[in-house]
Amino acid sequence: MHKLRFIAHKELRHILRDPRSLIIAILMPILMTLLYGYAINLDIKNIKLAVIDFDRTSASTDLIGRFYNSGYFSKATGPVSIDNPEMILKKGQANAVLIIRPGLSEAIQKLKNIRNRAGLAIDKYELGLIVDGADANMAAAAGSYSSIIVSQVIKDNLPPGFELPGIKISRQVLYNPDLKSSHFFVPGLIAIILMMISALLTSVTVAREKESGTMEQLLTTPVTPRQIIIGKTLPYVGLALLDGILVLVFGVFHFGVPFTGSVLLLFAFGVIYVISALAIGIFISTVVKTQQLAMMGAMMVTVLPSVMLSGFIFEIKNMPLILQIITHIVPARYFLLIIRGIMLKGSGLELLWVEASFLILMSILLLSVATKKFKLRVG
Amino acid sequence: MPEAVTIDRLTKKFGDFTAVDKISLAVNEGEVFGFLGANGAGKTTAIRMLCGLLLPTSGSGRVGGYDIYRDNEKIKKSIGYMSQKFSLYGDLTAYENLWFYGSVYQLEKRVLKERIEELSGDLGLGEFLDRPAGKLPLGWRQRLALAASVLHRPKILFLDEPTGGVDPVFRRRFWAMLYDLADKGTTLFVTTHYMDEAEYCHRISIMHHGRIVELGNPAELIQRYQQPNLEELFVHLISKRSSEPTDA
Numbered sequence: 001m002h003k004l005r006f007i008a009h010k011e012l013r014h015i016l017r018d019p020r021s022l023i024i025a026i027l028m029p030i031l032m033t034l035l036y037g038y039a040i041n042l043d044i045k046n047i048k049l050a051v052i053d054f055d056r057t058s059a060s061t062d063l064i065g066r067f068y069n070s071g072y073f074s075k076a077t078g079p080v081s082i083d084n085p086e087m088i089l090k091k092g093q094a095n096a097v098l099i100i101r102p103g104l105s106e107a108i109q110k111l112k113n114i115r116n117r118a119g120l121a122i123d124k125y126e127l128g129l130i131v132d133g134a135d136a137n138m139a140a141a142a143g144s145y146s147s148i149i150v151s152q153v154i155k156d157n158l159p160p161g162f163e164l165p166g167i168k169i170s171r172q173v174l175y176n177p178d179l180k181s182s183h184f185f186v187p188g189l190i191a192i193i194l195m196m197i198s199a200l201l202t203s204v205t206v207a208r209e210k211e212s213g214t215m216e217q218l219l220t221t222p223v224t225p226r227q228i229i230i231g232k233t234l235p236y237v238g239l240a241l242l243d244g245i246l247v248l249v250f251g252v253f254h255f256g257v258p259f260t261g262s263v264l265l266l267f268a269f270g271v272i273y274v275i276s277a278l279a280i281g282i283f284i285s286t287v288v289k290t291q292q293l294a295m296m297g298a299m300m301v302t303v304l305p306s307v308m309l310s311g312f313i314f315e316i317k318n319m320p321l322i323l324q325i326i327t328h329i330v331p332a333r334y335f336l337l338i339i340r341g342i343m344l345k346g347s348g349l350e351l352l353w354v355e356a357s358f359l360i361l362m363s364i365l366l367l368s369v370a371t372k373k374f375k376l377r378v379g
Numbered sequence: 380m381p382e383a384v385t386i387d388r389l390t391k392k393f394g395d396f397t398a399v400d401k402i403s404l405a406v407n408e409g410e411v412f413g414f415l416g417a418n419g420a421g422k423t424t425a426i427r428m429l430c431g432l433l434l435p436t437s438g439s440g441r442v443g444g445y446d447i448y449r450d451n452e453k454i455k456k457s458i459g460y461m462s463q464k465f466s467l468y469g470d471l472t473a474y475e476n477l478w479f480y481g482s483v484y485q486l487e488k489r490v491l492k493e494r495i496e497e498l499s500g501d502l503g504l505g506e507f508l509d510r511p512a513g514k515l516p517l518g519w520r521q522r523l524a525l526a527a528s529v530l531h532r533p534k535i536l537f538l539d540e541p542t543g544g545v546d547p548v549f550r551r552r553f554w555a556m557l558y559d560l561a562d563k564g565t566t567l568f569v570t571t572h573y574m575d576e577a578e579y580c581h582r583i584s585i586m587h588h589g590r591i592v593e594l595g596n597p598a599e600l601i602q603r604y605q606q607p608n609l610e611e612l613f614v615h616l617i618s619k620r621s622s623e624p625t626d627a
Contacts (some may be wrong), residue, residue, distance in 0.1 A: 002482075003483055005597035006479060006483060007483075010468070010471070010475075010479050013470075013471060014468070014471075017470045018470065025444060111481070182466065212466065212468075212469070213462060213466035214466045214467065215463070216466060217467070217527075219484045220431065221455060221484060222452060222456050222483070222484065222485075240460060264597060
């Protein structure tokens with residue numbers, strides 16, 4: 001225990017004496033939060049919509065008004081050609097084109113005059129929507145927003161007591177009612193920053209001692225490899241948690257991300273998660289010999305999977321099966337579910353125990369492999 | 380006389396390459412033992428095995444009476460190691476480096492403080508103690524490294540080319556310090572390239588292609604081979620061997 005303290009103390013001195021790494025450790029999380037919070041905005045708004053109105057009645061004017069007033073659509077930035085409506089998409093002046101065929105007002109009139117359920121089935125009137133599929137998220141959003149608007153129109157025009165045949169839209173968004181992506185991003189960002197700082201800095205610091213020969217010197221003294229590893233990583237646990245708190249505070253107070261669950265529970269899982277990240281960092285440092293390689297390795301092994309395969313940006317259930325299987329060895333996957341659960345839904349241990357046990361298992365596994373590997377390399 | 384280091388047919392192979400090939404020797408307590416050899420002869424590999432940094436492929440060895448396979452932790456408490464590469468923390472001050480290494484050996488604060496004062500007096504480190512170790516002049520870095528490796532008063536001190544790159548005046552002073560340590564009963568196991576340094580040793584061994592080709596008192600060896608000095612003896616022994624076919 002005694003020796004651990006001295007090693008940790010020495011490591012802290014290294015950190016404090018190198019202002020550059022300290023600045024990176026403190027400033028990077030803030031910059032990343034700002035970047036993800038502002039620049040990468042997954043909220044789909046301002047879909048540029050062009051309209052070709054063949055109907056030209058008050059009904060069509062009403063419909064167009066509903067689209068533009070919904071908050072999701074804005075006016076296209078160029079004129080749309082009736083003969084070649086795709087052109088405006090190609091030019092990028094619109095993301096979607098709504099085509100209102102003649103007969104809208106008659107169709108609506110018929111809706112109003114429906115007297116019995118049989119009447120609902122008769123006439124068919126279709127609106128056209130051409131969407132630029134190059135941005136899949138945008139395309140999907142344009143489609144679903146449009147159908148919401150149209151079904152609202154139908155509902156408003158049906159005589160009282162009638163419901164939409166077959167279509168019953170009951171969209172209810174729980175936990176993130178405004179569908180704000182910052183609510184999703186901030187927890188994910190904490191997961192990534194914790195992983196990055198812990199794995200990156202530990203792998204670099206161990207590699208640095210190897211590079212400079214101090215590791216060899218240290219190993220001729222009575223300290224054991226385990227003491228070296230634990231002592232060296234302790235200050236980084238602190239630093240990583242400090243970063244996590246920084247992003248959390250920033251997210252809650254600046255981006256207004258709700259925090260409904262237990263802070264203590266999140267902290268406990270944060271520590272477990274950081275341990276798994278440190279283990280990965282140690283593992284990398286046993287394989288590589290230079291700081292540069294360690295840094296690159298840590299980026300590849302931690303940041304990339306944590307961003308791509310954790311459910312942070314891409315939903316796991318939409319991935320190909322093989323990738324879905326791989327996500328199970330990405331610690332960020334479990335932590336992400338835990339932190340989102342705790343922050344956004346206020347979930348407790350009774351709901352999170354599966355993810356929690358996976359995460360704990362993962363940490364133990366990684367740490368034992370890492371220390372074992374470290375010993376072997378040294379011997 | 381009790382033996383500080385004994386090794387018997389100690390061997391280290393890296394794949395097909397035999398870096399150390401069945402070397403045997405014994406170093407007495409309080410002896411200054413020169414472990415000589417050309418570059419790549421396997422000296423550092425041998426020292427690394429004795430310090431517990433490397434596991435031997437075969438053969439046996441005892442350091443300070445402890446088995447090099449089993450009693451690694453006990454060996455580490457009784458030895459000091461100064462590598463040929465400067466291996467202290469460049470961003471920490473000389474004092475912080477000494478303090479850190481002293482505390483790793485679990486010296487009491489009071490004792491450690493006394494020893495740092497004593498050693499920095501002996502080695503003339505005083506004015507450099509508050510400077511970052513990485514910014515010290517080469518000679519003082521080596522003194523600092525020596526200080527760090529003897530803080531815990533090891534029974535056996537391994538020095539791997541401790542005077543590389545240092546001017547002759549400095550080397551002489553450095554050896555005076557080593558002799559001081561030997562007088563106090565420390566066993567010294569030193570590798571060097573400088574033959575004038577080797578003459579300070581009580582006994583030397585000369586290593587070539589992983590094997591020990593000669594072992595004995597420097598003066599006696601010079602006489603036996605009828606060479607004018609140690610340098611000629613070294614060249615004589617090495618070139619004699621080099622003309623033989625070797626697999627290395």
